[in-house]
Amino acid sequence: MVYDPLRLAQELEKVVVDGERRRYYRVPRPGDWYGGIATADCSGCCLKCVFCWSGTPRDNPSTGRFYSPEEVFRELQACAKRFQYSKLRVSGNEPTLGKRHLLRLLELVEKSPYAFILETNGMLVDERYAKDLSEFKNLHVRVSLKGTNPQEFSRLTGARPEAFELALKALKNLLDHGVTCHPAVMLSFSPRENLVALKKRLEELDPSLPRNLEEEYVFLYPHVEERLKRAGIRPLLSYHPDRIPKRLR
Numbered sequence: 001m002v003y004d005p006l007r008l009a010q011e012l013e014k015v016v017v018d019g020e021r022r023r024y025y026r027v028p029r030p031g032d033w034y035g036g037i038a039t040a041d042c043s044g045c046c047l048k049c050v051f052c053w054s055g056t057p058r059d060n061p062s063t064g065r066f067y068s069p070e071e072v073f074r075e076l077q078a079c080a081k082r083f084q085y086s087k088l089r090v091s092g093n094e095p096t097l098g099k100r101h102l103l104r105l106l107e108l109v110e111k112s113p114y115a116f117i118l119e120t121n122g123m124l125v126d127e128r129y130a131k132d133l134s135e136f137k138n139l140h141v142r143v144s145l146k147g148t149n150p151q152e153f154s155r156l157t158g159a160r161p162e163a164f165e166l167a168l169k170a171l172k173n174l175l176d177h178g179v180t181c182h183p184a185v186m187l188s189f190s191p192r193e194n195l196v197a198l199k200k201r202l203e204e205l206d207p208s209l210p211r212n213l214e215e216e217y218v219f220l221y222p223h224v225e226e227r228l229k230r231a232g233i234r235p236l237l238s239y240h241p242d243r244i245p246k247r248l249r
Contacts (some may be wrong), residue, residue, distance in 0.1 A: 002160045005123045009046035013097055015061045016044035022101040025057040025064030025092065027072060028079040034087050034117060038079035040072050041092025047121050047157045049146055050231045051186065051218040054092055061093075069104035073112075080114060089117040096124040099132070106136045117142060122170030123163065130173035141181040143171050144216065148190045148198040155233070156189060172205050184214035188235035219244060 016023040026041040033039075044061030045054070057063040076088045088109060089095075095102055095118060102118075109116045115138050122143040125133075133139060145168075147153040150161035157163075167183075174181040183202060187195060202209035218224065218238045228234065239245070 002154060002158060003048075005046040005121075005157075005159050005163050005166070009094075009097060009124055012044045012046060012061055016042070017098040017101065018066050020100050020104055021066040021068050022072075022098040023061070023064050024067050024072065027067060028075045030079055030083045030085070034089075036083060036085045037087040037089055037117065038076045038083070038085050039089050039091050040067075040076055042090055042095055042097070043093055044097055045093040045121070046097065046123050047094070047146060047159060049157050049186075050227050050233055051156065051188065051224060051235070052227075053219060053221050053224055055221075055223045058093055069101055069108060072105055073108040077112065077114070086113070087115045087117055089119060091119055094121060094123075096120050096129065099124075099129065103132055106133075106139060110136050110138050112138075114138065115140065119144065120170070121146065122167035125166075125170035125173055127173045127176075130170070130177045130179060133174070134177040134179050139179065141174055141179055142214070143167055143174070143181060143183050145183055145185040145198070147186060148194040152190060152194065156186065168201065168205065171202075171209060175206050182212040182214060183209055184216050186216045186218070188216075188218040188237050189233065190236070215248070217248065 023043045024040055025043050029039050031037055031039055043057040043064045045058050052058055080088060118139060118141045120143055147156050150164040153164035154161040171183055199210040218235050219241050220238050221241055
C-alpha cells in the first residue's frame with residue numbers, strides 16, 4: 001500500500017524532533033565523501049527506499065538520542081579540525097525533518113569557516129523552506145531523486161508516484177531563491193532511455209541541472225541486499241561497499 005511522504009514526515013517529527021533538538025544515532029564520523037567531510041547521522045526518513053543503506057535508524061526512528069544544534073555543531077567542528085576538513089553535513093536519514101533544528105545549525109555554520117552540504121530527498125523543501133535556506137551563504141543543497149520518473153520512484157520507495165514531483169519542485173524552489181544546488185539520481189534500476197527523459201525534464205527547469213546531475217548507484221551492504229531480495233527488485237548496476245569507485249565518492 002502506497003503512502004504519502006508528507007503525512008509520514010508529520011508522524012516522524014513527533015518521534016525525532018523535540019523543539020530545537022533533533023534525534024541522531026551517530027555524532028560525529030569522518031569520511032572521504034566530497035573530498036573529506038565531517039558528518040552527523042540523524043534518525044528517521046519520510047521515504048522508505050528499498051536501496052537505503054540506513055538500517056535500524058530509518059526503520060526504528062527512535063534510535064539514538066536528542067542533540068541540540070549547538071551540540072551537533074560542536075562535535076562536527078571538532079571532527080573537521082581533527083581531520084582538516086572544510087565541509088560539514090548531516091546525513092544518515094532526512095535532515096530536513098526538524099526545520100527549527102536545521103536552521104539553527106546552519107546559523108552556527110554560517111559564523112564558521114566551514115561549508116555545509118545539505119543532502120535531502122526534497123520532499124519537504126517547499127517555497128517557504130527554500131526561502132529560509134537562502135539566508136545561508138555557506139550552504140549547498142544536494143537533492144537526491146529516487147529514480148528517474150514517478151513510476152520508478154514509487155517502485156523504489158513505496159510512496160505515491162505523484163510525490164516524485166516534490167523533488168523536482170524542490171530544485172525549482174531552491175533555484176528561484178538563489179540557493180546553490182544540484183540533483184543526484186539513483187540509476188541502479190533505470191534503463192538508459194529513462195535517464196535521457198529525466199535530463200530533458202531537468203533542462204526545462206534550468207539548463208544547469210542536467211549538466212550537474214550526479215549519478216548514484218546502490219551499494220550492496222548485507223541489509224540492503226536483504227531488502228532488495230524481499231522486494232523482488234534486482235539492480236541493473238551495483239557496487240559492493242569495498243569496491244566503490246572514487247568517482248562516486
